[in-house]
Amino acid sequence: MTAALAEPRATTRWRAVLLAAVAACAACGIVYELALLTLSTSLNGGGIVETSLIVAGYIAALGLGALLVKPLLAHAAVTFIAVETLLGIIGGLSAAALYVAFAFVDGSTWVLGLGTALIGGLVGAEVPLLMTLLQRGQVAGATDTGRTLANLNAADYLGALVGGLVWPFILLPHLGMIRGSAATGMVNLVAAAVVAVFLLRHSVSGRQLAAALCALAAALALLVTLLVRAQDIETTSRQRLYADPIIAYRHSAYQEIVVTRRGNDLRLYLDGGLQFSTRDEYRYTESLVYPALGDGARSVLVLGGGDGLAARELLRQPGVESVQQVELDPVVIELARTTMREANGGSLDNPHVNVVIGDAMDWLRRADVPSGGFDAVIVDLPDPDTPVLGRLYSTEFYALVANALAPGGLMVVQAGSPFSTRAAFWRAVSTIRSAGYAVTPYHVHVPTFGDWGFVLARRGDVAPKPTVPADAPPLRFLDQRVLDAATVFADDVRPRPMQPSTLDNPRIVDDMRHGYD
Structure with missing residues (x-):
């Protein structure tokens, strides 16, 4: 095989990997937004005003993130790894931070707003970076740019569809909000690591690549710890919300269900609202x-x-x-x-x-x-x-x-x-x-x-x-x-x-x- 043929094939391979990373990151982004909406419903009632503010705030943050990343497009590969690392950490920790804030300091509203802004901004920075990476080494005409954008959008929307299905049918019912968000952050970090191996090994020194991978590994270890300890965090935070000991807890597809008991007094709560007391x-x-x-x-x-x-x-x-x-x-x-x-x-x-x-x-x-x-x-x-x-x-x-x-x-x-x-x-x-x-x-x-x-x-x-x-x-x-x-x-x-x-x-x-x- 000649070098001329090998180069296009190698380029095709890394672009395929990059598009796969695009789909994975898009799936993670939509899961983070759905997790914020779910938390808003469970903790604050999730009325139409709160839902509209989260959706509108998230979309506005997407645009702001795209603008803020423009000066960093000359270093697209390194910036993309940094963005995905931050997104994995912030998104993965968002549910736990919101739950703890609600339980201990009654500050869930500002944490929800901050989380929406940060996650939306980081997700918004992805598309300009990915567009730059996909066109690397090309002298692109209008048609080539259109094809690249079509591939990027297709991967992005397909990933969003997958994320939209995974959250309600797999992550939320089987892992819950805190562990589901942590698992999503881990996927984000793994996608970033794959992109780092394929893209950075030819553009940075071995020491810099190792540093990037170590940072990703440290972030991954943090989320793994959260995944393991999520039950303790959730139990401690939840119990602080109720005066009586919790004897049963479920998070169904519709609501958070808590049953407490103190002596002969049994109480049922749905999304934090008291439904009855046996007294x-x-x-x-x-x-x-x-x-x-x-x-x-x-x-x-x-x-x-x-x-x-x-x-x-x-x-x-x-x-x-x-x-x-x-x-x-x-x-x-x-x-x-x-x-x-x-x-x-x-x-x-x-x-x-x-x-x-x-x-x-x-x-x-x-x-x-x-x-x-x-x-x-x-x-x-x-x-x-x-x-x-x-x-x-x-x-x-x-x-x-x-x-x-x-x-x-x-x-x-x-x-x-x-x-x-x-x-x-x-x-x-x-x-x-x-x-x-x-x-x-x-x-x-x-x-x-x-x-x-x-x-x-x-x-x-x-x-x-x-x-x-x-x-x-x-x-x-x-x-x-x-x-x-x-x-x-x-x-x-x-x-x-x-x-x-x-x-x-x-x-x-x-x-x-x-x-x-």
Whole structure:
């Protein structure tokens, strides 16, 4: 083989390696951004404002990084290795830093902003450097430049696709946020090492190449240590967020789930928000379930309520023959059947309860509703503090529920606190009314929650009167006197006329963000 033929083949080989590195780095870049978005959701609620700021800030940082790297293009190979080393370290440590900051100093917001800016800037510096490297040694015309850019973009976008699939289906469910980010940083460093071996060995001295590889090895060792110790860091940081010892933790595809126990007090938290405490959950559960049963409900649909507490009470009520339970998160069901089994009495394993895993709105659109519909529907969903949950507090959602209700059947909705989130509560009332229901709001005191509200509704023009079924089992809190008083609202939480929340305009999410006003 002549030297003239060998040179183009060698050039082709290193360019192929470089394009592979482009794809790997692009995959890492998109994983870092998705990790920041996931952390924003888990730690700060991840509303539309926070999500928009992260995405917009990341894109702006991409452009800034591309501009700042221009003076270093004359040393593209060395600069690229430095950029990838920094990106591997910062990206790999970002999740751990954000989690620790949130737990110990309540500084997760500024860490999130700084991490977004740094990672976006470094990723933005990659493309000009890679373009320079791919054209090295060429006298490029317009066509050759176009081909080079096409190859670069193809590798970049393909890598982004791979990263976008790897994060939700492999890294997050199997490694979690901290170890998933650390593993991604390690991939970044390995890609940088491969590029260093192929590109730097002919342009720098052996000592300089060894120094670069040692720096990469040191960074890799740091991330390996983080990967090994991530469980300790996460456990220590997480426990600091909760007053009681954590006995179970899961990070599902939808949320962070924590169960704590101190003595006889078992508590469930979803994304940091308290869902129930066994000290007083009976007040909430009895107030949610029994007013919906009227007199003689036989079939009941429960939307949400994956902890099994509503199903527990329904099984106590004489005459209830079947309970259809629809819960989005299978991990919540798993914990309800194990860790929380004592609290719910094993209700989800009762043969009269049929558990379906699925989104409540999708299930309502496709469900095979029993002939005549359900006698009662209990909507026990988390507060609508994200757009995903806001759609389950929309006019369209309650219209779908109406299709599943038997004529004269009752629906009850947990609607949050009329004191702490007054606008959101009365927004829920107005939204249910806009779907064609006559409504009766009521509220009770639950010590761990404070003043908590519900909405009882029936299709038509006659508002239902909340009543305790005549054949109800012995209850610890609810009776007719309490329920009658629950429909009275003092002047500081008086009814407010509100526009409904819809899929097109989920006003209730913004209400939750503002809290009490």
